Amino acid sequence: MISEFALIERYFTRPASSADLGVGDDCALLSVSPGHQLAVSTDMLVSGRHFFADVDPHRLGHKALAVNLSDLAAMGAKPRWFTLSLALPAIEEPWLAAFADGMFDLAREFGVELVGGDTTSGPLNICVQIMGEVPTGQALLRSGARPEDDVWISGTLGDAALALDGLQGKISLAGEGFAFVRDRLERPLPKVNLGLALRGLAHAAIDVSDGLLADLGHILTRSCVGAALDWESVPLSNAMRSVEDLSVVRRCALSGGDDYELCFTAPACVRPHIDALRDTLGVALARIGVITAACDLQVRDVRGEPIEIERHGYDHFA
Amino acid sequence: MISEFALIERYFTRPASSADLGVGDDCALLSVSPGHQLAVSTDMLVSGRHFFADVDPHRLGHKALAVNLSDLAAMGAKPRWFTLSLALPAIEEPWLAAFADGMFDLAREFGVELVGGDTTSGPLNICVQIMGEVPTGQALLRSGARPEDDVWISGTLGDAALALDGLQGKISLAGEGFAFVRDRLERPLPKVNLGLALRGLAHAAIDVSDGLLADLGHILTRSCVGAALDWESVPLSNAMRSVEDLSVVRRCALSGGDDYELCFTAPACVRPHIDALRDTLGVALARIGVITAACDLQVRDVRGEPIEIERHGYDHFA
Numbered sequence: 001m002i003s004e005f006a007l008i009e010r011y012f013t014r015p016a017s018s019a020d021l022g023v024g025d026d027c028a029l030l031s032v033s034p035g036h037q038l039a040v041s042t043d044m045l046v047s048g049r050h051f052f053a054d055v056d057p058h059r060l061g062h063k064a065l066a067v068n069l070s071d072l073a074a075m076g077a078k079p080r081w082f083t084l085s086l087a088l089p090a091i092e093e094p095w096l097a098a099f100a101d102g103m104f105d106l107a108r109e110f111g112v113e114l115v116g117g118d119t120t121s122g123p124l125n126i127c128v129q130i131m132g133e134v135p136t137g138q139a140l141l142r143s144g145a146r147p148e149d150d151v152w153i154s155g156t157l158g159d160a161a162l163a164l165d166g167l168q169g170k171i172s173l174a175g176e177g178f179a180f181v182r183d184r185l186e187r188p189l190p191k192v193n194l195g196l197a198l199r200g201l202a203h204a205a206i207d208v209s210d211g212l213l214a215d216l217g218h219i220l221t222r223s224c225v226g227a228a229l230d231w232e233s234v235p236l237s238n239a240m241r242s243v244e245d246l247s248v249v250r251r252c253a254l255s256g257g258d259d260y261e262l263c264f265t266a267p268a269c270v271r272p273h274i275d276a277l278r279d280t281l282g283v284a285l286a287r288i289g290v291i292t293a294a295c296d297l298q299v300r301d302v303r304g305e306p307i308e309i310e311r312h313g314y315d316h317f318a
Numbered sequence: 319m320i321s322e323f324a325l326i327e328r329y330f331t332r333p334a335s336s337a338d339l340g341v342g343d344d345c346a347l348l349s350v351s352p353g354h355q356l357a358v359s360t361d362m363l364v365s366g367r368h369f370f371a372d373v374d375p376h377r378l379g380h381k382a383l384a385v386n387l388s389d390l391a392a393m394g395a396k397p398r399w400f401t402l403s404l405a406l407p408a409i410e411e412p413w414l415a416a417f418a419d420g421m422f423d424l425a426r427e428f429g430v431e432l433v434g435g436d437t438t439s440g441p442l443n444i445c446v447q448i449m450g451e452v453p454t455g456q457a458l459l460r461s462g463a464r465p466e467d468d469v470w471i472s473g474t475l476g477d478a479a480l481a482l483d484g485l486q487g488k489i490s491l492a493g494e495g496f497a498f499v500r501d502r503l504e505r506p507l508p509k510v511n512l513g514l515a516l517r518g519l520a521h522a523a524i525d526v527s528d529g530l531l532a533d534l535g536h537i538l539t540r541s542c543v544g545a546a547l548d549w550e551s552v553p554l555s556n557a558m559r560s561v562e563d564l565s566v567v568r569r570c571a572l573s574g575g576d577d578y579e580l581c582f583t584a585p586a587c588v589r590p591h592i593d594a595l596r597d598t599l600g601v602a603l604a605r606i607g608v609i610t611a612a613c614d615l616q617v618r619d620v621r622g623e624p625i626e627i628e629r630h631g632y633d634h635f636a
Binding site (some may be wrong): 019020024025026027028029030031032034037038039040041042043044046047048049050071072074075077081085086087115116117118120121122123125127129131132134136139142143192205206207222305 | 338339342344345346347348349350352355356357358359360361362364365366367368389390392393395399401403404405433434435436438439441442443445449450451452454457459460461524525527591605
């Protein structure tokens with residue numbers, strides 16, 4: 001049996017290039033760029049809650065890092081370093097190799113470096129803490145939304161929740177559409193470059209991990225404002241459009257988690273700049289409503305009638 | 319049932335005073351002091367592995383933070399901030415309140431602030447990441463030990479392992495002695511102030527979490543040196559001295575984990591400075607051996623004979 005130390009050495013130790021000191025001492029040592037703030041976030045993924053125990057480990061490694069990168073994206077922070085704590089029920093080397101590959105492939109793409117961690121036996125649990133940096137005072141906060149701001153969303157909404165419905169056998173999805181939404185669930189692409197581009201443009205931002213209404217709700221609460229959204233403007237994938245049951249579509253798109261798109265607000269005067277990002281970044285961007293002074297959140301259908309929403313988002317203990 | 323968000327609000331949100339932005343956004347925002355490096359470490363504690371499921375939650379909250387503070391101590395870094403990820407099988411508010419109290423009591427003592435985290439349902443798992451700062455270039459590394467250095471250890475060794483033996487019914491311990499070693503296991507006191515005082519004095523340092531020989535072994539490997547230790551100099555508590563079976567005493571003191579004392583090396587010329595720390599910091603310090611050019615680790619008894627060591631330290635997957 002490979003030892004804990006050999007495991008770390010074999011799968012999780014890469015030469016540190018952007019850290020002063022990486023894996024292998026009591027702490028990593030990092031130098032934050034002058035004039036920058038450190039942005040820090042952490043996400044814990046538990047087997048059976050955040051992923052199926054038999055999920056492809058390459059995808060799991062990707063996702064564990066992706067959901068953390070998404071938090072940096074939502075702050076407009078540049079990814080720099082991360083730590084990984086891992087509880088494993090047993091050591092299965094092919095699983096570990098694939099998990100590490102999935103994680104490091106994504107890390108390479110965004111120039112973020114593993115600098116430390118912890119490995120232990122226990123029920124499968126993956127905890128990543130990510131660190132990035134942002135020029136002091138330029139971070140995108142949840143608290144900056146103002147009345148009259150446009151509400152924007154990247155990509156399409158609800159695909160991950162739709163995939164979960166499919167995997168749980170709640171709905172039946174055709175081959176190609178299923179593969180698409182399953183990719184969205186298992187290999188989310190954090191909108192890091194969009195977050196960086198939104199510095200100085202957006203007033204507020206959040207990543208959609210718990211569902212649009214829940215996450216936009218955090219912006220509204222922190223900013224002491226409300227919002228009116230147009231259901232017809234909410235961007236949906238072709239796979240989602242092929243679902244006939246409108247209640248499923250609305251539940252997935254408005255309250256489904258795990259999409260990791262960015263929801264942000266920005267004044268109308270910067271619309272041309274945001275529109276231009278579609279081409280320069282190759283990202284879909286939709287204007288789905290407006291921030292209001294009244295502190296409530298409404299979604300209106302094509303006739304202007306409010307849509308009833310049952311559940312706003314995911315609560316791990318509900 | 320209290321919601322995930324109410325739980326975080328009630329138990330884990332305190333006003334941020336040293337963070338630019340604390341709990342409640344996608345990331346925390348932190349400003350590292352100019353001329354300092356950020357020191358980062360993380361430890362994951364799993365129920366049934368690192369602690370008994372029925373351990374006093376106040377002590378568990380203390381310990382989860384203490385073991386992380388100990389990593390900063392071993393680098394000579396000043397504690398600043400931490401994040402907490404928590405998987406809970408169920409929400410038991412008295413348990414959570416006690417856990418949070420234990421954690422925040424220790425946090426207050428060392429001026430370290432909770433700035434973010436994650437809460438989810440799942441088998442009990444506590445993952446803390448700690449961040450501190452150290453003047454650039456002054457961190458205590460594992461790699462700095464040199465031949466002729468003294469080998470030092472703070473406090474006494476093996477008490478936590480002895481307590482574990484007692485709790486598991488492997489040995490019988492008397493009331494007062496058991497209470498003492500159980501405190502050592504469940505409420506370790508991180509040697510933060512000692513670590514800070516050792517900057518500029520020690521050549522290398524590590525905290526003893528996996529057992530003296532294993533942890534000193536990391537210093538030796540990283541520094542490409544060896545060590546010769548005198549068993550008679552290894553500091554033992556009265557509780558440990560009361561144990562009659564010498565093999566138990568040696569196993570606990572040399573290979574037992576969870577003591578969170580500092581093991582460090584320093585040149586003989588700074589002995590007076592280190593001796594003086596006993597009084598100024600109120601910490602026990604023992605000189606237990608010497609670093610050698612030959613790359614092995616020996617422990618000699620009072621007659622100078624090498625002591626056979628079965629197991630060097632704890633491996634989570636052994």
